[in-house]
Amino acid sequence: MKQSQSLEILISWDYDGVTSLVLLYKYLKNFTDEVHYVCNERSEGHSINNLISAVSEQTRLFIAVDSSSNDLESMKELTDRGIDCLVIDHHAVTKNNPYITLVNPQQEGCMYPNKNACGGLLVFKVCKVIDDYMDTHYTNQLSDLPGFSLMADMMSMMEMENRYYAKLSLKGLRHAGLKALFTAMNFDLNNLSATDFLYGVSPAVTAATRADNIQLAIDFLMCDEDNPEIKVLIKDLIRLNERRKTVQAEALIRLKPLVNENDKVVIVFDPTLGKGMNGLVAQELSRTYNRPAIVLGNGDNEVTYAGSFRGLEDFSMLDMLGDCKNVIYTGGHDGAGGLQLLKKDIEVLRQELNEKLRDFVADNSLYYDLEFDINEVNENLINYLSEFYRITGNKFKQGYFLIKGLFTSDKKLMGKSNNTVKIDCDRLQLMKFKTDEKFYKNVPVFSEIEAIGTLNINVWKVYRPKFKVTKTLQLFIEDYKEVNQTK
Template structure:
């Protein structure tokens, strides 16, 4: 960045030059912009009524609450959908409503509001179906609900080609919606609905803020940009999570060893969220929702332990599918020809292939779709790279797909077995037309280059001012050049551990998932390392460590 901008910002706000440099790099060059970023405020949240149809949704929900008839709150089987459903259920019950919470089973019921949700609505005598984190593509199911005499309010954040015939559709990503809150996740949209409902239902305006820990959990898990309103919601939600009032959240913190410690976005994404997601991926998704809704600590503990066990099994499945996917790419795929990857195989669990697709993208830097085949059909999950809109790309291949939907960075699909090959070719053609060969080369952003001696506790504390970090606001990456890896060992399934030494000092380093990505004897020569500073918590002791982001030979 411009040194003069850094100096001006550093002087104006009395900031250390390193922090000022990072702020200017991220586009927060003026004192006002930097202050708003460093100290987000809840009173800066946007007016929920800026979202189209919010007034209609409030009127319909309030009418159902006052009538005393049941309301079906229909979520999704991922973390976002579970948190959204828990948030709306608890608030509506607080207002005196009769609520039937429901999330579908991934394999048995499939994604979105569909036959399973319609059945629950009919059996419960619901007068209103209120979806969260789903519904915007459920045209057929919404029409069926209308034919049954039900009112339908959809709250969602996914992209769609056409809107369903619902009574109200609260989705800031609608083309005709003027709200600036375009990047909210499903729980973020549910939070805005709750904000709007408080006045109509006679609830204190502070009620929504009691659920910010659920909103933070969902926002981080759904990998939406942690900027603007999302940053504010997560910043305050993480603080609340440390002393959550919800038994389920406390139980998750307990089984993962995070009780009594400040919770960071990375711990939500890599520790807490996978356990809730595991229920929706390979278990019973309702278990995750039950965990978030129970007020009994013993029940919460038992459910959290169960999810922890399911997550361990999920990790084993992940590793097997990843190994098979990498082997197929290395043996059968011409990476010079294929700019987009589509891999399909019998036996791949559709509940975990999204995670594996992300890891394939990390390794090969190409948009990737993995498909688990069973019978005549396959269910797929895709992940993308920056600059490649996966949702649009699937739209161009839709003639080969039975169903598809999602975002620019992640999507899901259903495809017939006999259409997999045509889809693979069509997807690659789109990728070739949009991704130049030079953009397929993985490049690593480095914010600051320094010596190992500069990697100290003070610098790590300084970096925390930028949190919560994630998409749109990545954790700072530091670079060390021409260093040596001392005493390298392989730990766990596929990780490397070593001491990083550049002659100025040493620091323990760990590279998750790097053991099979390095040539034999990689440590014999000098290396350039991109890393992030983190804390290694072990048996009550906290030590500084370097988490490897990338390694390459210095020669």
């Protein structure tokens, strides 16, 4: 009896990687049932070495998505077993890998013009090529997924192809699970923006991978059609996301006193966070101190540190760390990735980065795009601005506006962690997120202020006892200043 030949798919564990898996798996299932997947949890890292034993003897084609361009030893082992290896990836190619067929726009000599593509988009493009070859149209059913991958992986939104697919995701969403999650998080399906996804749905899905529950994220994204399981999965995702928020907020409070503000790069150590949270905390520290940040934990052995970095758009933090002699490993993207070094070298790294960035000055300025008086702000204006800034992200930032003539009448500290402040200003409600009680206490009441932030309309629907829609004009503020009344 002839054994069936199967196909294995390997993925990485971020939103882009999980979406790449789901997209490719769903597509290939149109042709064969002999499709299977294997994956690491986030704490196990990107390497596929520990997954080799999970690849069955019947496998004839192994596909790695959003990872593995530079995995030589593991791909050689699979090739020696008679397995063909295809890698669809967008990360930097640092090694010549003769054991794979590589689809990666970063490889030398690649003529594909979009160097800012992500794994999900590249998988979709490979599937479109198969469609052309097979005279099928199965990719049409999956066209709303690549744009979310691009946004989640913070790929450049100045790239026209990326903007096209981002718009296709937001305007043409069909995925039942994503629709239900957007709705559960109180977003308007008819008016979705990149911000809704980046600060709402995307963190909720990746919260599962950060909790080493990648199967939950996969099961959720597999639900592209309505079924009873969706509600249960969404409940679990939201629960894990709330836990993620709590851990992140507590870590920031704990780590801020350890920051040396004289350093050009924030470097802190916290062995309790784990690989799932290091990057998020590094991102918050980078925003807080307007400089690159590195959050380290214990490495694979007792003599090493491993962690995550977050950089700025001004320069490539990935390249800079790659040039540091004492860094054992670094990988990822220009502004976000991981690193490993010997514990004894942490002060050497600090000094080397301070030297490399000796001319760098952290910019603490708060910039805005347009200025309005409060009397100019209305629903039509906000809708117009929202449409212009619907597709934002890396290289195309959300618009910030200075609003003048605000008079504070009340304030309230909100949220489970008391880290949200609401300020009433007549026709405009000001919201400050991820803050603290100190900020709340300093907000003046019955005073005129000016504030900078993003404009938004909060739509609240009440169904009982009578259907009613309430719209509140809001400003999500970055900062404010009190107007001096003295002459």
